[in-house]
Amino acid sequence: MCGIVGAVAKRNVVPVMLEGLKRLEYRGYDSCGIALCAEGQLERSRSTSRVAELEKQVSNRHLSGFLGIAHTRWATHGAPTTDNAHPHFSGKRIALVHNGIIENHAELREELKAQGYVFSSQTDTEVIAHLIDRFYRGDLLKAVQAAVVRLRGAFAIAVICGNEPQRMVGARQGSPLVVGIGEHENFLASDALALAGTTNRIVYLEEGDVVDIHLNDCHIYDAGGKPALREVRMVSVYAGVSELGPYRHFMQKEIFEQPRAIADTLQGLEGIAPDLFGADALPVLRKADSVLILACGTSYYAGLTAKYWLESVARIPVEVEIASEYRYRDSVPHENRLVVTISQSGETADTLAALRHARELGMDGSLTICNVATSAMVRECALAYITRAGVEIGVASTKAFTTQLTALFLLSLTIAQIRGRLTPEQEAEYIRMLRHLPAAVSAVLALEPQIIAWAEEFSRHNDALFLGRGIHYPIALEGALKLKEISYIHAEAYPAGELKHGPLALVTEKMPVVTIAPNDDLLEKLKSNMQEVRARGGQLYVFADSDTKIVSEEGIHVIRMPENYGLLSPILHVIPLQLLAYHTALVRGTDVDKPRNLAKSVTVE
Numbered sequence: 001m002c003g004i005v006g007a008v009a010k011r012n013v014v015p016v017m018l019e020g021l022k023r024l025e026y027r028g029y030d031s032c033g034i035a036l037c038a039e040g041q042l043e044r045s046r047s048t049s050r051v052a053e054l055e056k057q058v059s060n061r062h063l064s065g066f067l068g069i070a071h072t073r074w075a076t077h078g079a080p081t082t083d084n085a086h087p088h089f090s091g092k093r094i095a096l097v098h099n100g101i102i103e104n105h106a107e108l109r110e111e112l113k114a115q116g117y118v119f120s121s122q123t124d125t126e127v128i129a130h131l132i133d134r135f136y137r138g139d140l141l142k143a144v145q146a147a148v149v150r151l152r153g154a155f156a157i158a159v160i161c162g163n164e165p166q167r168m169v170g171a172r173q174g175s176p177l178v179v180g181i182g183e184h185e186n187f188l189a190s191d192a193l194a195l196a197g198t199t200n201r202i203v204y205l206e207e208g209d210v211v212d213i214h215l216n217d218c219h220i221y222d223a224g225g226k227p228a229l230r231e232v233r234m235v236s237v238y239a240g241v242s243e244l245g246p247y248r249h250f251m252q253k254e255i256f257e258q259p260r261a262i263a264d265t266l267q268g269l270e271g272i273a274p275d276l277f278g279a280d281a282l283p284v285l286r287k288a289d290s291v292l293i294l295a296c297g298t299s300y301y302a303g304l305t306a307k308y309w310l311e312s313v314a315r316i317p318v319e320v321e322i323a324s325e326y327r328y329r330d331s332v333p334h335e336n337r338l339v340v341t342i343s344q345s346g347e348t349a350d351t352l353a354a355l356r357h358a359r360e361l362g363m364d365g366s367l368t369i370c371n372v373a374t375s376a377m378v379r380e381c382a383l384a385y386i387t388r389a390g391v392e393i394g395v396a397s398t399k400a401f402t403t404q405l406t407a408l409f410l411l412s413l414t415i416a417q418i419r420g421r422l423t424p425e426q427e428a429e430y431i432r433m434l435r436h437l438p439a440a441v442s443a444v445l446a447l448e449p450q451i452i453a454w455a456e457e458f459s460r461h462n463d464a465l466f467l468g469r470g471i472h473y474p475i476a477l478e479g480a481l482k483l484k485e486i487s488y489i490h491a492e493a494y495p496a497g498e499l500k501h502g503p504l505a506l507v508t509e510k511m512p513v514v515t516i517a518p519n520d521d522l523l524e525k526l527k528s529n530m531q532e533v534r535a536r537g538g539q540l541y542v543f544a545d546s547d548t549k550i551v552s553e554e555g556i557h558v559i560r561m562p563e564n565y566g567l568l569s570p571i572l573h574v575i576p577l578q579l580l581a582y583h584t585a586l587v588r589g590t591d592v593d594k595p596r597n598l599a600k601s602v603t604v605e
């Protein structure tokens with residue numbers, strides 16, 4: 001959420017920074033801006049439009065510089081206006097960009113106002129710029145170190161000063177920040193992706209670190225102000241991950257990458273064993289007598305799906321909680337409960353806070369299913385399974401979800417094995433199904449032309465209902481979320497048996513009702529629910545397994561799923577729902593990859 005790029009070099013840094021901003025734009029796109037230092041003067045350009053517009057402004061004004069910082073914003077404090085766009089200045093001396101939220105900004109603002117500072121934005125960020133200016137006595141590092149101890153909340157910052165044209169200082173606490181090491185040039189970014197193609201030598205800063213960056217060196221200090229050594233890692237983020245190739249949108253690209261992403265997530269899988277989750281997994285998993293899953297958004301729906309697998313296959317009780325709720329409610333801690341966090345980014349503030357809360361309550365056994373190996377979530381959990389979805393750029397999550405489900409299925413099998421509930425024959429059969437899964441997903445993707453035909457009809461509606469039962473109820477929730485996120489159609493999901501307790505009142509001939517109809521034990525019940533909809537004139541759009549005998553007739557539109565995939569069926573059934581949302585949004589002309597008001601990685605509360 002929000003993106004930072006900074007550079008100090010012996011060349012004009014504008015192209016590197018704009019390229020970095022474009023790569024981070026999916027993180028937040030309410031506004032963007034760049035500040036440059038040229039001949040001791042700070043200049044900036046800001047826009048409430050997209051980075052492409054900023055690029056034009058910068059070029060029209062012939063801005064350039066060897067030192068600069070840039071930002072793309074997801075608004076928290078203050079509307080998305082130019083005045084609130086980063087970088088923020090303190091006088092003509094200090095320029096700063098910030099990700100995160102400063103919780104004590106109001107009190108700092110009053111203090112700084114009393115000292116004569118004049119504020120030109122409503123942001124929490126501007127207080128940091130003035131605070132650094134107040135402490136500035138000719139040494140930017142010292143000023144930043146003095147300022148950060150006054151800040152409460154989460155931040156990653158990059159700061160430059162007109163008086164020191166070959167120096168940039170960064171600091172992190174609760175929001176990610178990396179240093180990119182170049183040849184006689186160095187960089188800062190909130191994600192290594194921003195620097196792909198520029199440098200692959202990356203230092204991941206740790207909580208409380210402050211970094212002092214020059215042309216030829218960089219010095220890191222820990223939270224106590226002591227020099228700290230941090231490993232330089234070779235990070236191979238391929239610059240091409242942020243290119244569209246033959247696709248119109250990243251979401252479409254990512255939907256079609258799912259067979260590959262699932263295959264990569266299963267890479268090297270020979271059999272079920274605890275060490276899939278880390279060398280020390282066995283005692284942690286063996287100790288667990290129940291599971292608590294914590295997550296947000298799409299990852300939460302992956303958790304809801306996993307509950308069915310864990311309870312039916314591994315026979316272990318599971319609770320799934322929305323992280324932002326769990327962290328603030330009085331819950332009954334349970335020492336032997338395994339805490340499982342699910343997160344694409346591994347940086348979602350609410351999920352991290354919920355994990356820490358669970359730990360404070362005495363629940364030490366933790367495992368994360370995460371797509372970013374270097375993330376805070378992976379660092380903070382005892383065990384991890386890294387999904388290999390690759391970088392996901394579309395704000396609406398797709399391949400991250402199906403790879404999470406794949407990993408969660410492996411977790412269910414592993415716990416089942418430890419609890420003596422997985423025979424070698426069952427294990428072999430599930431492994432066979434998992435190996436065939438990428439091909440099964442590819443077969444579902446081939447349904448796209450039929451789904452495009454439905455999307456035209458959906459685009460004319462303002463509401464839609466999604467129905468599922470059992471393990472496909474969370475898939476209905478995910479389908480509804482996808483549709484509302486990117487097409488702005490109001491969509492709700494219900495377990496089909498619950499229809500008669502309220503939502504049936506909404507059903508008229510104008511209401512499209514998407515129904516997930518796998519051939520499972522609940523099929524006959526589901527068919528009755530479908531009749532309840534038809535009797536009120538509702539239009540059913542059914543994704544039916546080929547062996548369900550549900551056929552198209554008046555008011556019932558059917559797309560046949562290629563094969564019934566048993567326990568793994570949710571992974572297949574979510575795919576047409578992703579495509580339906582995508583194509584409906586396309587017809588409605590919305591910004592598919594950057595839906596209004598949303599952001600990819602929500603690192604603020």
Ligand code: G6P
Binds near residue numbers: 342345598
């Ligand atoms: C945001 C994203 C969602 C994502 C959720 C949780 O809302 O737009 O796609 O599901 O955050 O993110 P995480 O990175 O923790 O999975």
